[in-house]
Amino acid sequence: MQNPQLFWDSMAKRYPSFDDPSMRKDVEHMLSWCQSQGVDFTDKTLLDIGCGTGTVGIPLALRGTNVTGVDISALMLKKFSDDATRMEISHRVTLSHEPWTHLATPRSFDIVLASMTPAVSTLAQIDAMIEAVREQGIYVGWGAYRTNTLVKELFEAHDHPYPDNTGSARRFSDALTQKKIAHTLSFFPTEWEERMHLNDARYYAIDQLERYDIEANESIIEPILHAHMTGSLVCFHTYAEKGIVLWSTTQNP
Numbered sequence: 001m002q003n004p005q006l007f008w009d010s011m012a013k014r015y016p017s018f019d020d021p022s023m024r025k026d027v028e029h030m031l032s033w034c035q036s037q038g039v040d041f042t043d044k045t046l047l048d049i050g051c052g053t054g055t056v057g058i059p060l061a062l063r064g065t066n067v068t069g070v071d072i073s074a075l076m077l078k079k080f081s082d083d084a085t086r087m088e089i090s091h092r093v094t095l096s097h098e099p100w101t102h103l104a105t106p107r108s109f110d111i112v113l114a115s116m117t118p119a120v121s122t123l124a125q126i127d128a129m130i131e132a133v134r135e136q137g138i139y140v141g142w143g144a145y146r147t148n149t150l151v152k153e154l155f156e157a158h159d160h161p162y163p164d165n166t167g168s169a170r171r172f173s174d175a176l177t178q179k180k181i182a183h184t185l186s187f188f189p190t191e192w193e194e195r196m197h198l199n200d201a202r203y204y205a206i207d208q209l210e211r212y213d214i215e216a217n218e219s220i221i222e223p224i225l226h227a228h229m230t231g232s233l234v235c236f237h238t239y240a241e242k243g244i245v246l247w248s249t250t251q252n253p
Contacts, residue, residue, distance in 0.1 A: 058093075068094045135249055142165060195235050
């Protein structure tokens, strides 16, 4: 499988920023739901695991949260830093390019967040995240379905099954249940469109295939990309369900 750091550095060139309308819609839903459940982000310390370009971290800093973002991609962090400077919230943001477990010492942050990241996947990583929570933990992952129309077509054309990366929110919830940690789980549907120039879409297609050790065949990729073109852009949709898991140390002393 492709080196994760190389994959995410490549994805950073095309990854949306916090003010992307589709991304902002989902983030606002998640944060509003958390607040409706009693989460107060103001002046809290928060560890943003796999923070990426700051799609969640910057909206939180704008709400008055003191965000520590950690990611294995330096290019993702550069975009986060640039946007934090532009929005004049750098004083509320600390960024770290290292494995997140180096920062997640026991009860080290008021709130620990992992949103749409593979950085919390194993039971050991879930344990480390739980241990780092002083007040509340928030995990956001895939629900029962996720289909990227372009990637699905690329995989099938390369005679490879479309990867099933769904169910991460339910698996996280099940892990908490096994540990007898009270929590709340909420699902919501979402969809978004991506538009890329043809050359960017070529790199995107190759990255998606090589991530799963599939040899990219340009003679297969090219007609698929052209079939998805509207004007000068390659356009495709993702239809998905996301799940939010929330727990509090006050409920689980």
